[in-house]
Amino acid sequence: MITMEDIVREGHPALREPASEVPLPPSAEDNDTLKQMLDYLQNSQDPELAEKYGLRPGIGLAAPQINVKKRMIAIHTMDEQGKQHTYALYNPKIISHSVEKSYLTSGEGCLSVDRSVPGFVPRNARIRVKAADIDGNPVELRLKGLLSIVFQHEIDHLNGVMFYDHINEEEPFAQPEQATPVE
Ligand SMILES: O=CN(O)C[C@@H](CC1CCCC1)C(=O)N1NCCC[C@H]1C(=O)Nc1ccccn1
Numbered sequence: 001m002i003t004m005e006d007i008v009r010e011g012h013p014a015l016r017e018p019a020s021e022v023p024l025p026p027s028a029e030d031n032d033t034l035k036q037m038l039d040y041l042q043n044s045q046d047p048e049l050a051e052k053y054g055l056r057p058g059i060g061l062a063a064p065q066i067n068v069k070k071r072m073i074a075i076h077t078m079d080e081q082g083k084q085h086t087y088a089l090y091n092p093k094i095i096s097h098s099v100e101k102s103y104l105t106s107g108e109g110c111l112s113v114d115r116s117v118p119g120f121v122p123r124n125a126r127i128r129v130k131a132a133d134i135d136g137n138p139v140e141l142r143l144k145g146l147l148s149i150v151f152q153h154e155i156d157h158l159n160g161v162m163f164y165d166h167i168n169e170e171e172p173f174a175q176p177e178q179a180t181p182v183e
């Protein structure tokens with residue numbers, strides 16, 4: 001079971017190195033790792049389990065955060081309409097995106113960052129993603145709103161990018177150009 005001990009923090013090299021493509025069909029080991037990443041998110045959102053195991057709640061997780069330098073991400077979140085979305089994907093790739101930007105009005109945090117870094121994180125408002133699902137089958141997703149932001153945060157981790165790399169240093173809360181806020 002993944003707990004906070006397994007999550008590497010800022011300064012760990014795994015967070016700044018690009019992750020490798022996962023050979024498909026996925027090995028039993030990669031399949032298990034991805035399942036465990038999704039389990040972490042679900043456990044972390046269960047108040048009893050989060051309390052019992054000291055889990056910081058997460059809606060997304062990327063393999064480099066558990067020191068696995070492979071292109072695997074898990075997402076488990078409600079969207080703005082209250083619909084549950086669960087994804088466990090290999091080799092996600094943003095194949096196109098809107099000119100329009102968006103950002104979380106609350107700013108962003110990260111399970112690998114034990115401090116708050118204030119500021120808006122400008123991201124693409126809508127993205128098209130190609131990936132392989134947990135069984136290795138190709139999927140194509142068109143994402144907007146919170147889901148689009150979560151996917152971009154996770155795919156950034158696969159490229160050694162942290163959310164605060166995007167924050168305007170001079171003016172962290174400057175209104176990003178052509179951007180719609182996501183509450
Ligand atoms: O790489 C993956 N991570 O670092 C876990 C992050 C991923 C999210 C950060 C912003 C977009 C994706 C995560 O889930 N968090 N970051 C730390 C604070 C708690 C939690 C969070 O933002 N929760 C949340 C946000 C909006 C709505 C509901 N819940």
Ligand code: NI
Pocket residue numbers: 109110111112153157
């Ligand atoms: Ni993160």
